[in-house]
Amino acid sequence: MEKNEEKQEKVIIAGVHRGLKDHLSDTTEQSMAELYELVKTAGGAVVGEMVQNKPDIESATYMGEGKLEELKTAVETLDADAVVFDDELSPVQMRNITDLLGVKVLDRSMLILDIFAMRALSREGKLQVELAQLKYRLPRLRGFGAEMSRTGAGIGTRGPGETRLESDRRHIRRRIGALEEEIAEVSKHRELIRERRKKDGVITAALVGYTNAGKSTLLNTLTDAQVFAEDKLFATLDPTSRAIVLDDNRQILLVDTVGFIRKLPHHLIEAFKSTLEEAVVADVLLHVIDASSEDTDDQIAVAEQVLSDIGASNKPIIEVFNKCDKTGEESLKGGKNRVYISAKYKKNIDKLLSAIADAAPGRKIKVKALIPYSAGALMSELHETQKVISEEYSENGTEAELMVDAKMYDKIKEYIIHNVG
């Protein structure tokens, strides 16, 4: 056996279906299927599943006591190493359930944080994950009894070490303070980069959307950049950006972002705010949607909710229905703000690019102009900042077909022969 190969943990997933009107906050077939995927992504194997139908959650034990007894039996019969709950457990619930079940108890938030901890690569990503984990753990310290420290490895334990956590709450508070300062420092740096981009007139488009929708694959397809794209949840945690050049020479900086997921507690969104900030400051949003999922409508709703939560819902947005190779929708025409594509099989990428060209600021106009030789500097400026499609030297000057932005259009107005198209 390899030295660092961990034994695959056997996990039971559990939740309470309350029959809520807001089904996105409830435990449903979809949320359990997603929890299953989250466990798999974290490296565990789901060996059992238990959902209780119950209008309210027990404040002390989350599930009803009878159901918990059933769960305990299941843990013993299936020889499970851990139980993962579909909602965030309160510190009290966590402690009581751990005492009763005698195995490791995790909840949805912890699982997501655990995956984040595996995925974070950049300094900022790591800092954010550590901060979110510490904030989550601080009120729950007593919840992690012998079970957590004894195993010392596996799901729910990645990131900052346990022993240190348990030794001293004050130490954790200090660490939280230090992390917050460091994150503020990194954010400031990022802010500077953004300001520079703005000054340089760089247009940014952020790829946003539900986890696994195909954002990174699309970024790859659009730029040939090699960004980590995988059939796993939260493959991307750190914002990656790559520039593309549109037909009219406008440069667009595409920024990949962390995927959204339902039941993402507000404090987690808060922790990733500086990453999601990229979406808030972008000129255009590409909302990437997995059209082949059975869950498409809910995923759209969750993404729109998160966008509105972070204050990014009032900007030009293109709905990019992806994975249409699976649904056959790639034949659909789409429209100004909606395209049907396959990022993986590179279908309708041209349509997406023209939608981006329409939505991004600084759209250029095609004109035919006669630039007199006396305005030589203007011609070089046109080459540098605009797009020169063709140029011919005539007696009276350079006859050029150009794509120019509004500002340049004004500047060369007197030389324009006519607009094209």
Ligand SMILES: Nc1nc2c(ncn2[C@@H]2O[C@H](COP(=O)(O)OP(=O)(O)OP(=O)(O)O)[C@@H](O)[C@H]2O)c(=O)[nH]1
């Ligand atoms: N069939 C098909 N699969 C696709 C397409 N685009 C992406 N995928 C697959 O969907 C999975 C997820 O793709 P990613 O690009 O990692 O998704 P993401 O939105 O970046 O996911 P996170 O970073 O986890 O939020 C990968 O297995 C891709 O190969 C597509 O157009 N068609």
Ligand SMILES: [Mg+2]
């Ligand atoms: Mg990704």
